[in-house]
Amino acid sequence: MIIDNNFYMNLALNEAWKYQGLTYPNPAVGCTIVGKSSEILAVEAHQKAGAPHAEVNALQSAYYKLTNDKSILSLADSADIHNYLLLNHNNIFTKTKLFTTLEPCSHHGKTPSCASLIYELGIKEVYVGSPDTNVLAQNGKDILTNNGCSVYTKLLAKECDALLLPFKRSLEENFVYFKWAQRLNGTTDDGNVSSLESRTDVHAKRDVCDLLVIGGNTVREDRPKLDARLVDGKAPDILIYSREKEFDKTIALFNVEGREIFIESDFKRVKNYKNVMIEGTDTMYMMTRDIVDYYLCYLSPSFGGSKSFDVCGDKFDILNVTQESEDIIMWMKRI
Amino acid sequence: MIIDNNFYMNLALNEAWKYQGLTYPNPAVGCTIVGKSSEILAVEAHQKAGAPHAEVNALQSAYYKLTNDKSILSLADSADIHNYLLLNHNNIFTKTKLFTTLEPCSHHGKTPSCASLIYELGIKEVYVGSPDTNVLAQNGKDILTNNGCSVYTKLLAKECDALLLPFKRSLEENFVYFKWAQRLNGTTDDGNVSSLESRTDVHAKRDVCDLLVIGGNTVREDRPKLDARLVDGKAPDILIYSREKEFDKTIALFNVEGREIFIESDFKRVKNYKNVMIEGTDTMYMMTRDIVDYYLCYLSPSFGGSKSFDVCGDKFDILNVTQESEDIIMWMKRI
Numbered sequence A, B: 001m002i003i004d005n006n007f008y009m010n011l012a013l014n015e016a017w018k019y020q021g022l023t024y025p026n027p028a029v030g031c032t033i034v035g036k037s038s039e040i041l042a043v044e045a046h047q048k049a050g051a052p053h054a055e056v057n058a059l060q061s062a063y064y065k066l067t068n069d070k071s072i073l074s075l076a077d078s079a080d081i082h083n084y085l086l087l088n089h090n091n092i093f094t095k096t097k098l099f100t101t102l103e104p105c106s107h108h109g110k111t112p113s114c115a116s117l118i119y120e121l122g123i124k125e126v127y128v129g130s131p132d133t134n135v136l137a138q139n140g141k142d143i144l145t146n147n148g149c150s151v152y153t154k155l156l157a158k159e160c161d162a163l164l165l166p167f168k169r170s171l172e173e174n175f176v177y178f179k180w181a182q183r184l185n186g187t188t189d190d191g192n193v194s195s196l197e198s199r200t201d202v203h204a205k206r207d208v209c210d211l212l213v214i215g216g217n218t219v220r221e222d223r224p225k226l227d228a229r230l231v232d233g234k235a236p237d238i239l240i241y242s243r244e245k246e247f248d249k250t251i252a253l254f255n256v257e258g259r260e261i262f263i264e265s266d267f268k269r270v271k272n273y274k275n276v277m278i279e280g281t282d283t284m285y286m287m288t289r290d291i292v293d294y295y296l297c298y299l300s301p302s303f304g305g306s307k308s309f310d311v312c313g314d315k316f317d318i319l320n321v322t323q324e325s326e327d328i329i330m331w332m333k334r335i
Helices: A005-017 A054-067 A070-074 A078-088 A114-120 A140-146 A157-172 A196-208 A216-222 A268-272 A282-287 B005-017 B054-067 B070-074 B078-088 B114-120 B140-146 B157-172 B196-208 B216-222 B268-272 B282-287
Strands: A030-034 A040-045 A097-102 A125-130 A150-152 A175-183 A211-215 A237-241 A261-264 A275-279 A294-300 A316-324 A327-334 B030-034 B040-045 B097-102 B125-130 B150-152 B175-183 B211-215 B237-241 B261-264 B275-279 B294-300 B316-324 B327-334
Touching: A005 A030, A005 A040, A005 A097, A005 A125, A005 A157, A005 A316, A030 A054, A040 A054, A054 A070, A054 A078, A054 A097, A054 A114, A070 A078, A078 A114, A097 A157, A114 A140, A125 A157, A140 A150, A157 A175, A157 A316, A175 A196, A175 A282, A196 A275, A196 A294, A196 A316, A196 A327, A211 A216, A211 A268, A211 A282, A216 A237, A261 A268, A316 B316, A327 B327, B005 B030, B005 B040, B005 B097, B005 B125, B005 B157, B005 B316, B030 B054, B040 B054, B054 B070, B054 B078, B054 B097, B054 B114, B070 B078, B078 B114, B097 B157, B114 B140, B125 B157, B140 B150, B157 B175, B157 B316, B175 B196, B175 B282, B196 B275, B196 B294, B196 B316, B196 B327, B211 B216, B211 B268, B211 B282, B216 B237, B261 B268
Parallel strands: A097 A125, A125 A150, A175 A275, A175 A294, A211 A237, A211 A275, A237 A261, B097 B125, B125 B150, B175 B275, B175 B294, B211 B237, B211 B275, B237 B261
Antiparallel strands: A030 A040, A030 A097, A294 A327, A316 A327, B030 B040, B030 B097, B294 B327, B316 B327
């Protein structure tokens, strides 16, 4: 195995994909920091909106690794970590390299930008995957180069762009992903298909979705709640795709507070939302084929059930695959 | 992400799994070498019998990384690498740490043992996953500790033992694995299911199998050759499981030189072989359930076909998952 800049960027990519679908309205971003002897000091990701950016998380971990100063680990707020680093860095970062899947932000909001933090800490080498085209945050590269930093762009650009696509789609129009859980033999029926860890991960994603789309038959048969109780999160609005408008209102999903429910026979409403999860099996898959950006499959390594995905001919690129406890989680793009 | 000894051992594990099924009659082993500043100097694996052990490959790569002396890269023979390292190491390894999934060998054959190479190079810290219980090679740990090296055992022992199991089974009795290729929707029919890269990987595994087991119906329907032509390798012997002994001898597999073919209605012959691959779908799966150690699934991210695995209730532990070009390759154990 070759240990090179691609290797370090791949670590950042894999860490970031763990939080894909959880960072909305922010992008999923990963960051690796490598020390002066090429030692890996940190691999971190942006985990959710409001939490520190990937670079800040990585600089926090790297600072601890280099200094053994535990007090920085108690800081959770991005502004506090910024300030602590600026006051205490003592030039320990001057020979480190920073790898980030997305151009560091130039946005001075509650905290100074990541770009300014990076040059203030004396980091001289930054490797970037995707350029930031968001007008609020772009030009991080220029800030860095204007302050004596060498910036190398487009490292694993294709992979970093695939990681960033959900964010870009949510800015342009919306990001729509189709999520399903299946067994090895392709079945989706007969009780809980995936592990508790996988279902918890789905609930965490529902918590940051603003619309969940589901088929009327699934609602009638499964009587689901479709909330985010496993993470104590907010329940998304629901679009039930159904020609038949009558539903038994004692079905659990109708009795969750703070959500809107629409029963409609088309998908026009999807365009009013920015981060949309579609849950379903083959019928829903075929109907939403043209509006879906990415596919998210929770694959349980088991045989069982009887009702399998019955759709023909589609092929996917696997964008990321990870094993989370028992199951495999795959993000894919139809090709 | 925590960058610690487990991280380094996991790199070795993942590298080794790439060669699982290819190293017979040797074990699959991985090795990571970490420099004095915790920089990763090398992650390598044993790739095939006759080729250098994982430790030797890793020491070769690490030597090059530390010295930039390209001449070592031209050496492929283990004895040559041993000698070159012993003559030229110049004490560059004294502060490195070595992580190996299997206790370094104590076996002095064509080359001195890995254990002796490690202490001769002045490495003082060795982390081991699984102990070597093979009488020919064991006691590497004692050789190391008797020569001033600290050996830390059982690092990710469960994971390293799972990697080693095929080797141990082949020594005790035999290692039997069931291989299949499927699409996302569980189908196994309708032409080539997996990519050329996956099929090439299967041929490389056939090349080191000594017996391939296949069902009579598959032979009649698919008329396969079941050789290792994609890697220019040797074709394994074949056991066709069939009650009906008559076959059209123009079927390609009957016309491959240097192989024995058995047509039998039981699996007793399997015990005469050490490294056995069973290829098949659900019928063969059910019949061989009690003799199979591991399952190897090539998963193509596509929908299609019509004939799906139809077996119920089995669950697996995923031992390793990797993405190789288009497909996913999973090694699993039934639980």
